[in-house]
Amino acid sequence: MGDTRIVLSEREMPQRWYNIQPDLPAPLAPPINPATGKPIGPEDLAPIFPMELIKQEVSMERWIDIPDEILEIYKLWRPSPLYRALRLEKALKTPARIYYKNESFSPAGSHKPNTAVVQAYYNKKEGVKRICTETGAGQWGSGLALACCLFGLKCTVYMVRISYDQKPYRKVLIRTWGAEVFPSPTDKTNAGRAILEKDPDSSGSLGIAISEAVEDAASHDDAKYSLGSVLNHVLMHQTIVGLELKQQLKIAGEEPDIIAGCVGGGSNFAGQCFPFVKDKLDGKKIDFIACEPTACPTLTRGAYRYDFGDTAELTPLLKMYTLGHRFIPAPIHAGGLRYHGNAPLLCLLVNKGVIEARAYHQKEAFEAAVTFARTEGSLCAPETSHCIKAAIDEALKCKETGEEKCIVIAYSGHGFFDLASYEKYLDGELIDYEHPDEKIKEALKDIPEIVEPGA
């Protein structure tokens, strides 16, 4: 029997991030400036992002060195342990071997600080004084608040109103790390005021909160904007997780057959699986399963086309699977998975059939989370529960076929701030939502038609 915890020493921590762009099976469609219909250049992004991150966004270098200052901070929670889920395997009576790469040990409790500290670092280096951002359930807001605190930067967080009201403790965490946090829509921005005028009781959405944060950053000289997922550089920062995973599986004498992760904007799953994608393109058999909620079925039922990243149409157009940028999600408890779009890099790989997508209802996902808690002990974030469900399904299939597959769960975070959701599940009060087809069709009508350059 192998080890339960496979740990790396600080000295074994990867020193470089992996940039998948040179290894893609097809070129990535460029972001488009909605005003001109042409691909955007670095100068279009300069008002809201520091130059070093813009360079990383379009870089074709396969490996990018992690600055020493970042390596020092990463050591606060990295390398993260890889666990063998022996008790879960036993309970399921499966011949499969199940592992989970546990990102819940960062101070904010998820993978988010892996990129937050990098973004804060480059902003600080380029003289920025304040970073603006949005947050859904509060995980990204708390991750960035932590990072800004470590680098002595001010931080302004626009938090989706429904989470602000329903998840009070993430907000306290954000404030404890010294950031300011407002329920979005606010009356502080044009984007927020426009929404409030139409609907004073708006519960908000990530799309709206992004509009507010971008507007705040663009209208203040000493402020920039930061995004916690979706963009190429964010996914690249998260590859430290998959690079560690690769070393740890090697120590365990394993090759992964399946890697399952939950997707909101795609960053944690991309971080775990991108370092293995090249192996698959070179002929190795690995199944990558991207798991999303049926209430926000971006990859499984969205359209693959250009759309805005936000509600007020302030961002460039990105080619991605989308439910339409005016999408307002049903109030499911996996707040981090309620985004209308998804990372262009991940979408391309889904479109090319390299990554498979599946959608799950929240009740079956919570059921899987509780099974996990009662076997492995750890209480996962509601987001993470979606890929635990996929892993359990796959392990049960192995029971039928007798296959001894190696299944890896991308364990993105803990659920200690989501106990109200667990209580609802345990009390039988959770409701499942299916996003209706008509709503998708209707929302897609609002998207401008873009002809892809070179297509």
Ligand SMILES: *Cc1c(COP(=O)(O)O)cnc(C)c1O
């Ligand atoms: C934010 C978050 C997610 C979803 O975001 P991705 O960019 O898709 O990773 C998933 N799990 C947890 C715990 C999160 O905090």
